[in-house]
Amino acid sequence: EAQVTQNPRYLITVTGKKLTVTCSQNMNHEYMSWYRQDPGLGLRQIYYSMNVEVTDKGDVPEGYKVSRKEKRNFPLILESPSPNQTSLYFCASSFRGLNTEAFFGQGTRLTVV
Amino acid sequence: GEDVEQSLFLSVREGDSSVINCTYTDSSSTYLYWYKQEPGAGLQLLTYIFSNMDMKQDQRLTVLLNKKDKHLSLRIADTQTGDSAIYFCAESPHTDKLIFGTGTRLQVFP
Numbered sequence: 001e002a003q004v005t006q007n008p009r010y011l012i013t014v015t016g017k018k019l020t021v022t023c024s025q026n027m028n029h030e031y032m033s034w035y036r037q038d039p040g041l042g043l044r045q046i047y048y049s050m051n052v053e054v055t056d057k058g059d060v061p062e063g064y065k066v067s068r069k070e071k072r073n074f075p076l077i078l079e080s081p082s083p084n085q086t087s088l089y090f091c092a093s094s095f096r097g098l099n100t101e102a103f104f105g106q107g108t109r110l111t112v113v
Numbered sequence: 114g115e116d117v118e119q120s121l122f123l124s125v126r127e128g129d130s131s132v133i134n135c136t137y138t139d140s141s142s143t144y145l146y147w148y149k150q151e152p153g154a155g156l157q158l159l160t161y162i163f164s165n166m167d168m169k170q171d172q173r174l175t176v177l178l179n180k181k182d183k184h185l186s187l188r189i190a191d192t193q194t195g196d197s198a199i200y201f202c203a204e205s206p207h208t209d210k211l212i213f214g215t216g217t218r219l220q221v222f223p
Contacts, residue, residue, distance in 0.1 A: 035213075041215060042201065042216050043216075044213075045211075048209070048210075090156070092155075092156075096209055097209070099163075102148075102156075102211060104157070106155050107155055
């Protein structure tokens with residue numbers, strides 16, 4: 001089954017404790033991205049990757065890192081989480097191109113206390 | 114700048130039509146999209162429209178595009194309780210990039 005898998009689904013952590021949210025897709029998509037969803041703000045792009053070893057900042061990259069060592073995986077790293085990073089995070093992937101469908105993971109609800 | 118706006122809430126009675134509206138700012142967007150987010154799930158593509166079209170119909174869904182006013186709408190005919198979800202409008206001003214609206218929460222009551 002074609003899917004984007006994120007882990008964990010839920011995470012509560014403390015300020016400053018490094019964490020990684022994993023994302024994996026099995027559709028051989030070149031393009032992957034991370035979004036955060038906050039009430040009243042919709043989805044905002046954090047980072048994206050057009051292919052292996054190619055990553056770039058989205059609209060709200062501060063406090064986040066990513067890596068793309070393999071085509072299928074695109075982990076999101078929070079080196080020193082802060083409470084303002086409490087949010088719902090989505091990973092998405094798609095083929096590259098002007099009109100391609102983006103496939104989303106189930107989401108990771110992160111709470112930083 | 115890139116900005117997509119939607120109203121936050123819509124409540125309709127089962128069987129009625131729902132109309133969700135969206136305004137966008139980037140006239141270079143070649144495609145415009147509607148995504149649906151059901152509770153506890155990620156977003157799924159519902160439908161899209163090419164920018165040189167005025168209307169697209171797909172079963173119960175009708176998408177209307179007014180390019181002059183940069184206004185996009187999604188009409189759901191015969192709305193059912195299973196249509197209750199958050200609906201996101203999105204524009205694509207650059208290849209690969211999607212700009213999402215704030216989302217409209219549709220609540221369908223019996």
